[in-house]
Amino acid sequence: MKHMKSTVHAPVPPVSIEATGLELELCRDIMLKTMFRRNLTLTSDVANALCVLPPVVQELIEMCRENGMIETLGMRGSENAAELRYQLTDAGKQRATDALEQSEYYGALPVPLEDFRTQTKRQSITDVAITKERLEGSMQHLVLPDDLLAQLGPAVNSGKSVLLYGPPGNGKSSISNGIRDALGDKIFVPRFIEYEGQVISVYDPIVHSEVEDDGANSKELRRVANHDPRYVLCRRPTVMTGGELTLDMLDLNYNKISKTYQAPLQLKATGGVFIVDDLGRQQEPPQALINRWIVPMEGGYDILSLQSGQKFIVPFDTLVIFSTNFAPAELFDGAALRRIYYKILIDGPTRDDFIKVFFKVCQAYKIKPSEEVITHLLANKYPTVDNLFASYHAPFLIDQMLSICEYEQRERMMSVELVDRAWENLFVKERTIAK
Numbered sequence: 001m002k003h004m005k006s007t008v009h010a011p012v013p014p015v016s017i018e019a020t021g022l023e024l025e026l027c028r029d030i031m032l033k034t035m036f037r038r039n040l041t042l043t044s045d046v047a048n049a050l051c052v053l054p055p056v057v058q059e060l061i062e063m064c065r066e067n068g069m070i071e072t073l074g075m076r077g078s079e080n081a082a083e084l085r086y087q088l089t090d091a092g093k094q095r096a097t098d099a100l101e102q103s104e105y106y107g108a109l110p111v112p113l114e115d116f117r118t119q120t121k122r123q124s125i126t127d128v129a130i131t132k133e134r135l136e137g138s139m140q141h142l143v144l145p146d147d148l149l150a151q152l153g154p155a156v157n158s159g160k161s162v163l164l165y166g167p168p169g170n171g172k173s174s175i176s177n178g179i180r181d182a183l184g185d186k187i188f189v190p191r192f193i194e195y196e197g198q199v200i201s202v203y204d205p206i207v208h209s210e211v212e213d214d215g216a217n218s219k220e221l222r223r224v225a226n227h228d229p230r231y232v233l234c235r236r237p238t239v240m241t242g243g244e245l246t247l248d249m250l251d252l253n254y255n256k257i258s259k260t261y262q263a264p265l266q267l268k269a270t271g272g273v274f275i276v277d278d279l280g281r282q283q284e285p286p287q288a289l290i291n292r293w294i295v296p297m298e299g300g301y302d303i304l305s306l307q308s309g310q311k312f313i314v315p316f317d318t319l320v321i322f323s324t325n326f327a328p329a330e331l332f333d334g335a336a337l338r339r340i341y342y343k344i345l346i347d348g349p350t351r352d353d354f355i356k357v358f359f360k361v362c363q364a365y366k367i368k369p370s371e372e373v374i375t376h377l378l379a380n381k382y383p384t385v386d387n388l389f390a391s392y393h394a395p396f397l398i399d400q401m402l403s404i405c406e407y408e409q410r411e412r413m414m415s416v417e418l419v420d421r422a423w424e425n426l427f428v429k430e431r432t433i434a435k
Helices: 024-038 043-050 054-066 090-102 113-122 132-138 148-158 172-183 286-299 334-339 351-365 371-385 393-407 416-426
Strands: 070-076 083-088 162-165 186-190 192-195 198-201 231-235 238-241 253-255 260-262 273-276 301-305 311-315 319-324 342-345
Touching (some): 024 043, 024 090, 054 070, 113 186, 113 192, 132 172, 172 319, 286 319, 351 371, 351 393, 393 416
Parallel strands (some): 162 342, 198 260
Antiparallel strands (some): 070 083, 253 260
């Protein structure tokens, strides 16, 4: 049975080179490059830079000393906290330089792809289920139809793809973010992963929100002995992309200068939510985008390619949410629609719900609502547009009224005169413009 909040098994910190799962030469070269680039001499500093525990670094240093690449400089620190200092020999500098020509990467040791697969299974998004109470809590700032959450909850818990569709300005993006917030737990995200000696950057501070490790007592690496320091403890990630999405953004991004790779968006979203907003506004046809997702969504894996053309398989453990203002049949053929398991209409609010939205926005803006203004809108304005309400109308109109008040140095308020002026910007009259 799924639980609302999963207990994620922490990746065990390696205490030897063998336990890192990496080739000895790769670990050695990354350490030499890191010491060379950052001019590090203390074991503790090297351990922090490589994101491993000191015993791993000490094993690497001893190996390099035996091969004449590192030499001892002497002790540093007080008698109770003294550390040996090391520096690269000429042979060590030469090896670091040669390694940098192969790849400019230095810093944290990567996590082998196979270990990443294992950790992904331990913290899979499909093992986390949200309850009705939790979903309602994350959506409490929104005014939604009574039956909408009853549709959303099972869709999210299924771990299958979801399509939110309906007219613009009714909260599809806000609902997507509410789903993310309802998940609420933490996972371990690798800083970098490794495949066939190639380093791929995964952790992205723009996407991943790092959280404090409950077992942490200090800022030193020793504090994170409760999990592998090559991982970062984060909230389940959310990647949102919109009209800018192109197919090549779903492939590895190779940096020709550093000779390293940046993970594509869906790999950064592993264990979390991938939101494709404004579907149908991209340069790529929607059918082409959905075709790219079919194998990952159905198989739970994705196929990526290195610069050499070599293909390899990575986990696809992501809740994909598509959001569009178009009717589903306008975007996809029947085969594609069958592969999107949940299709949920996010329609405009009813008259009563619009009033609720208006009052809620007034509360957020800390302005006293005016029954005269609301009555005027309902009786005189909305009938001119066939009473088509949208959730964004209330914040739009109130923000416009307050902007006028600020400009004209009035008291913050709303009135029929002000809302009429704001309405002119909400619905622009079509007219012929002379050229």
